[in-house]
Amino acid sequence: MEDKGENLVTAVLTGFGIVFIQSMPFHRLSQRIARSVTSPNMRENLKFFVQ
Structure with missing residues (x-):
């Protein structure tokens, strides 16, 4: 089998x-989550669902 x-x-x-x-x-992944959570406009541009 060929690995692509x-x-x-x-x-x-x-x-x-x-x-x-x-x-x-x-x-x-943790860096991107931290950046998104600490972003001032997080509520307008929510990229992660945190429950």
């Missing part, structure tokens, strides 16, 4: 809760 740089993950989830799918390095 695409990773395929199949999973079955059951039960209650919230699932976060992360496709970038955790460090970069």
Whole structure:
């Protein structure tokens, strides 16, 4: 099988809760969340759903 740089993950989830799918390095993800949350115009340009 030829690898074209695409990773395929199949999973079955059951039960209650919230699932976060992360496709970038955790460090970069945390930086973007921190930038978005501390942004003065966060309410006008909400990029993340925080519950």
